[in-house]
Amino acid sequence: MGIETSVANKKVKQVCELAKDKIPIPNSKLNPKTNTNSKGKRGRRRRHHKKMVAVSPVQKLFNTCNEVFDSCSTGIIPSSDNIQKLKAVLDNFKPADVGLFPEMPHFQASVAGRTPVIRYLHLHGCDKFSMGIFCLPPSGVIPLHNHPGMTVFSKLLFGTMHIKSYDWVADVPATKQAEVRLAKVKVNSKLTAPCSTSILYPTDGGNMHCFTAVTACAVLDVLGPPYSVPDGRHCQYYLDFPFANFSVNGVSIPEEEKEGYAWLQEREEPEDLTFVGELYEGPAIVEK
Incomplete structure (x- = not known):
């Protein structure tokens, strides 16, 4: 031959x-x-030039998360450069990048008198980070909960949502008589897409938050590291009470500032909270 x-x-x-x-x-x-x-x-x-292959936004997000959370573990915050790198990717994210639009069944209003069902689209999960989308119909609520030792990026893809978040007041321990702990309000306002990515940290930025959908909403969440009970990262839910509801020795706040504080009390997961997993049908993610 x-x-x-x-x-x-x-x-x-x-x-x-x-x-x-x-x-x-x-x-x-x-x-x-x-x-x-x-x-x-x-x-x-x-003819000899290599053909460039376009990378989808969701693939770019996955690749960036792999880099940003490479050394991630409980309480470890990525560098400021990596934080900004991931934020920049999410800031440009659009619903179409993950195959979503408001008219989908995921976002239809619930039957009157029934608690709205929250649907979750799982994009990726590993021991370093997780990616997923919460689909909330109008009036849908994700109750007040925490993110222990985690850095969380939340991108509102469409809709209007009310967010209320808290951080613990570090020098005030939990009270014994009511098992409540003082927290400071970080955010208490509405957010409408398009908007910047929200970021919370293990002890700052509103680590405990509650989402209430004013209209149908889609929220893309990136958690690093993800929830893990064996690693001590268990999702805990809370009730919040006005500061005036409890009196604790040694704790005083000026009258004009009291609305900026609340007492949080741990609770079981609400019985009427319903999360339903749905199949993600957007652009594929290649996990190299």
Whole structure:
């Protein structure tokens, strides 16, 4: 086989040499400096150029999370550069990037008198981070809960949502008589898409928050590290009470600031809270 190929190549070369002598090449297509056909060279260069493959936004998000949370563990916050890198990816995220739109059944209003069902689309989960989307119909509520030792990125893809979040007041321990602990309000306002990505940290940024859908909403959540009971990262729910409801020795707040504080009390997961897992049908994620 190798001999036959060699002979064939020699014959092709001879034919080309003869053709070059007999077929005139118009001077207008010659490069005066090199006396070669420059258009042909450019064409050959283009043929050898590697074809670029577009990366979908959700794949870019996955790749970025892999990098940002590579050394992630409980209480470890990514570097500020990595925080901004991941935030920049999420800030540009759109519902279509994950195959969502408000008219989908996930976001239909619940039957009157029934607690709205929250649907969850799981995108990825590993011991370093998780990616998922919460789909809330109008009036849907994700009750007040925490994110122990975690850094969380939340991107409202569409809709209007009310967010209330708290951070613990570090120098005030839990009271024994009512098992409540003082927390400071971090956010208490509505958010409407398009908007910037919200970020919370293990001890700052509103680690405990509650979402209430004013309209149908979709929230893309990235958690690093994810919830894990064996690793001490259990999701805990809370009730919140006005500061004036409890009196604790040594704890006083000026009257005009009291609305900025509340007492939080641990509770069991609400019985009427319903999460339903749905199949993610958006662009595929290649987990390398």
